[in-house]
Amino acid sequence: MTKDSGNIRDVLTNLYSNSTANRYIAATVLALVVVFSYTGYDTLVYRHDVIQNFSEDNEWLVTFETTSDTMQQTVVLQDEETRDLTFDMADFSVPEGYRIGYIEAQIAGEETAGVLSGNQCDSIAGDIVRNELTAQWDDPSNNLSGQDSSCIPITLQLSIYPEFDGEDRTVSSINEFQALMGWTDDGWGKGILLLTLELDTNSNTPFVGVDDDEEITIDINVVMFRASVEAI
Amino acid sequence: MAELESMTPVAAIVCILLGCTSLLLLKRSPNRGWIDQMGGMMLGWIILFTGLSYAAKAVREALEDSSVDLDFFRYSQNSFFLVSTILGASFTFFYPYPILQKSSRIKTAPYFVSVLSLVLIVSMLLLDYKYIGTTKIVYIPGFIVLISVYFRFLTDEIKNGDETARRLSFAAGLIIIALHGAEMTWWLAQLISINDEFIGRSAIESGVSDFSRIPTWIGYNVMTTIGAVATLTLAAGETWRAQVKGVSGFTIITYLILGVGLISGIADYAVLDIVNSCMYTVCNEFPESYSIWYTFTTDALVLLFTPLISMYVLLNFDVIDSGSEENRWLTRIIVILMLLIVSSTMIELLQSFLPVSQMISSAILAMVVAIFIGWEERIMQKLIEQGESISKKLSSLKEIHEPELDASELESFSKAMGALLVFTVVLCFLYSSIT
Numbered sequence: 183m184t185k186d187s188g189n190i191r192d193v194l195t196n197l198y199s200n201s202t203a204n205r206y207i208a209a210t211v212l213a214l215v216v217v218f219s220y221t222g223y224d225t226l227v228y229r230h231d232v233i234q235n236f237s238e239d240n241e242w243l244v245t246f247e248t249t250s251d252t253m254q255q256t257v258v259l260q261d262e263e264t265r266d267l268t269f270d271m272a273d274f275s276v277p278e279g280y281r282i283g284y285i286e287a288q289i290a291g292e293e294t295a296g297v298l299s300g301n302q303c304d305s306i307a308g309d310i311v312r313n314e315l316t317a318q319w320d321d322p323s324n325n326l327s328g329q330d331s332s333c334i335p336i337t338l339q340l341s342i343y344p345e346f347d348g349e350d351r352t353v354s355s356i357n358e359f360q361a362l363m364g365w366t367d368d369g370w371g372k373g374i375l376l377l378t379l380e381l382d383t384n385s386n387t388p389f390v391g392v393d394d395d396e397e398i399t400i401d402i403n404v405v406m407f408r409a410s411v412e413a414i
Numbered sequence: 415m416a417e418l419e420s421m422t423p424v425a426a427i428v429c430i431l432l433g434c435t436s437l438l439l440l441k442r443s444p445n446r447g448w449i450d451q452m453g454g455m456m457l458g459w460i461i462l463f464t465g466l467s468y469a470a471k472a473v474r475e476a477l478e479d480s481s482v483d484l485d486f487f488r489y490s491q492n493s494f495f496l497v498s499t500i501l502g503a504s505f506t507f508f509y510p511y512p513i514l515q516k517s518s519r520i521k522t523a524p525y526f527v528s529v530l531s532l533v534l535i536v537s538m539l540l541l542d543y544k545y546i547g548t549t550k551i552v553y554i555p556g557f558i559v560l561i562s563v564y565f566r567f568l569t570d571e572i573k574n575g576d577e578t579a580r581r582l583s584f585a586a587g588l589i590i591i592a593l594h595g596a597e598m599t600w601w602l603a604q605l606i607s608i609n610d611e612f613i614g615r616s617a618i619e620s621g622v623s624d625f626s627r628i629p630t631w632i633g634y635n636v637m638t639t640i641g642a643v644a645t646l647t648l649a650a651g652e653t654w655r656a657q658v659k660g661v662s663g664f665t666i667i668t669y670l671i672l673g674v675g676l677i678s679g680i681a682d683y684a685v686l687d688i689v690n691s692c693m694y695t696v697c698n699e700f701p702e703s704y705s706i707w708y709t710f711t712t713d714a715l716v717l718l719f720t721p722l723i724s725m726y727v728l729l730n731f732d733v734i735d736s737g738s739e740e741n742r743w744l745t746r747i748i749v750i751l752m753l754l755i756v757s758s759t760m761i762e763l764l765q766s767f768l769p770v771s772q773m774i775s776s777a778i779l780a781m782v783v784a785i786f787i788g789w790e791e792r793i794m795q796k797l798i799e800q801g802e803s804i805s806k807k808l809s810s811l812k813e814i815h816e817p818e819l820d821a822s823e824l825e826s827f828s829k830a831m832g833a834l835l836v837f838t839v840v841l842c843f844l845y846s847s848i849t
Contacts, residue, residue: 188515188815196813197511197562203569207562210647214557217604218639225610225635226628232693233617356618359695 241414242361245350246407248283251275253402259381261394269375269402271315280406282371283346285310285317289328289379290335292397302384304396305331308377310338315373317342331384342371346407358411365409375402419766421709423472424759425717428752429465432721433458435748436728437828443735444821447805449814451824452520453509454733459831460501461724466835467494468717485849489842492543497531497834499549502593506556510585510731510804511563517817524830531834539845547630550637553593557640560586560593561647568651572658578807583651584664585731585804590644591667592723596716597641598671602679604642610635611689612682618692645675674711681707706767714763718756725752732803736794746794750786757782 185196198204251274259265276282289308307329312319321341328336345364355361381396436458440451470491474484504527507513514520538546563586570579591598603609613634649672652665681704682689691698728734729745736745758779765775786793808814 185812186815188817190513193513193515193813196811197513197559197566200566200569200573202573203562203565206565206569206647206651207558210561210565210643211558213643213646214639217642218635221604221607221610221639222632222635224607225613225631229610229614230628230631233614357694363696 240354240356240361242353242355242358242411243350243414244353244361244365244409244411246283246346246348246365246409248348248405248407249277249280250403250405252404254399255402256397256399257379258395258397259379261381261383261396264378264380266311267377267379267400269377271371271373271375271404274404276371276404276406277408280408281346281365281367282342283348283405283407284342285340285371285375286403286405287338287340287375287377288335288401288403289338289377290399290401291333292399303331303333304384305329305382306336306396306398307380307382308336308338308400310340311376311378313374313376315340315375316370318344323347331382338377340375343367343407344370348405348407352414353411358413361411362409365407371404419763420472420475421713421717421759421763422468422475424755425721426465426468426472428718428721428755429461429468431465432725432748432752433460433462433465435744436461436725436734439728439734439736439741439744442741443738446733446735447803447809448520448817448819448824449509449512449805449808450731450733450803451821452512452523452827453505454728455824455827455831456501456505456508457724457728457733459828460498460505461721463494463498463501463835467491467498470494483846485846486842489539489846490839492538492546493535493838493842496534496538496546496549497527497838499552500527500531500534501831503552503556506559506589506593510582510589511559511566511808512814513559515815515817517819517823520817520819521823521826524827528830528834532837535838535841539841544627545629547633550633553640554636557590557594557644560590561644564590564648564651568655572655578810581731581802581804581807585727587648587651587664587668588723588727590648591671592720592727594637594641594644595671595720595723596712597637598645599641599675599678599712599715600638600682601642601645601672601675603675603682604638606679606683608679608682608686609638611686615689615692615697619697645671671715674715678707678711702767709763710760714760718759722752722756725749726797729797736797742794746790749794749797750790753786754783757786 185192198207253269253274255267255269257265257267271282274282287308287310289306291304291306308327310326312326318324318341323339323341325337325339328338330336343365344367353361353364355363377400379398379400381398383394383396436454440446440454440458443450443454446454467490470487473487474491477484504523508520508523514523534549538549564583567576567579567582567586570576571583597604600609603612613631645668648668652662652668655662656665685700685704688698688700725748729736729749734745735741761775761779761782764770765772805814
């Protein structure tokens with residue numbers, strides 16, 4: 183055997199001919215194995231399992247816990263009078279963690295309200311007027327105008343939070359935070375709710391005095407929600 | 415603060431320029447030993463393929479917001495990267511200490527590299543590069559060879575007083591940095607095992623299902639482990655040498671990488687909440703200072719300084735005959751050009767976040783140009799004078815076999831790589847056309 187024969191065995195023998203160096207080389211290889219082992223466990227076992235949880239979007243069930251706050255106002259309107267009523271949304275009490283989902287307004291006249299007047303039902307009209315209130319003004323589920331002359335209360339509705347209808351729903355996302363992201367926006371339902379009322383009395387009932395005004399009661403019900411998710 | 419511009423186009427220009435020039439200079443250096451011929455050719459082609467990969471990446475980065483179909487560039491980038499990986503892993507078996515010395519094995523090298531590259535290019539293309547990270551495991555044997563060469567000759571120098579042995583340990587150390595530089599700057603993060611959290615973030619950011627494959631993760635972990643161990647072993651070796659022989663330039667480079675890795679590891683630990691935000695909330699952006707730090711350390715090392723290290727290896731170890739009159743002017747041009755490109759890029763990068771006016775940065779650039787022109791003669795003289803082929807050292811140790819090879823047999827490597835380059839381009843073009 184010659185040192186420069188070129189055979190791989192001879193070449194490796196030459197390369198590893200220094201015993202001191204071999205100890206350092208062995209220590210380096212050992213370090214490679216040790217570092218790869220524990221970082222490999224972290225990367226290939228622990229982290230990979232974590233990531234696998236995100237390998238496909240997970241399905242989450244979003245449920246809503248709801249509560250509401252109501253405000254009532256009574257006004258007396260003269261025949262053919264139109265009046266604007268305002269409700270400051272800041273006056274409604276929104277619990278911590280809740281967002282406003284939608285607003286319901288119920289408008290009822292005194293006949294409707296059950297007070298026996300002997301008169302015919304008056305014609306009452308009510309509108310929620312579009313203004314700077316942050317809401318879903320173009321939502322198809324809105325009912326912004328109502329009119330009644332048959333003593334039935336008028337119910338109006340304005341959707342405030344996007345896509346909130348109170349029903350549970352299933353969403354796909356990689357984690358709980360992102361599943362909830364659509365339901366934690368602040369800023370909706372800020373401003374003034376403006377309601378316009380209009381009265382047209384029916385006073386031609388015989389044997390009963392002239393009916394030229396009406397007491398109207400307005401109930402504003404603000405429905406609030408808090409979303410929570412659970413993996414399906 | 416202006417956004418930091420990508421260094422990829424500059425890296426592409428630098429690498430392609432250096433790759434072509436080194437191959438040309440090597441062709442004009444007929445009297446080199448077979449180790450220098452083979453090592454030089456391999457290094458030249460590694461730099462060229464890396465440059466082409468960067469060029470394809472730069473095109474993708476430039477046109478990513480447009481409607482242009484970039485599939486060809488994606489395939490090219492990954493394919494050239496694969497070839498440079500195979501070449502890089504094979505290179506360590508020929509340079510600086512050739513493990514394969516028999517003529518039959520040397521002649522087989524181009525076929526081995528070509529066939530393995532083709533197999534990987536085609537298979538990764540068909541698998542849509544989902545397992546491309548796996549290919550990094552090919553670096554393991556090469557790293558063990560390089561670290562063995564480093565310690566063998568470091569010990570020879572310190573224990574046996576063989577001053578000429580430094581040349582080989584120095585070459586091995588430089589090649590380790592050239593091949594594993596990026597991962598070396600992540601040594602602390604790897605030791606405290608937080609790199610996996612960064613891999614996890616990348617997985618989520620880039621679409622989990624394409625990323626979370628075990629073989630790919632093994633590849634990444636192999637590379638980061640090699641980087642961490644390389645930094646620590648080189649630092650230990652250089653500390654030992656510095657105690658006996660004094661501090662050298664390479665000692666400073668090693669300590670710089672050690673220091674950068676230390677700071678990077680602390681910075682990485684500090685941003686772990688941001689890293690993990692992808693998993694538990696939404697992916698938050700890294701702080702600007704963190705991005706700047708990585709641009710100036712890891713990115714600059716990989717994209718700008720690795721070509722410079724390669725150029726230094728070519729000149730300092732006399733791989734190319736830079737002393738001959740025929741090669742001298744071209745060598746000078748390429749050295750000055752590369753130093754200027756890298757310096758001006760660094761100045762531009764600094765200007766993008768420091769409140770320095772263009773007038774001042776132009777003045778600094780002019781100073782750099784003046785220094786390089788003034789010192790050009792000195793720089794070149796020093797490189798050429800110091801230049802000594804490692805094959806001389808191995809011959810003196812009688813550890814080098816002189817196989818019967820003529821120049822044309824060695825040049826078959828370049829022909830094979832040229833054919834591989836053309837084949838890769840055609841394949842990527844065809845595949846992007848039909849998919």
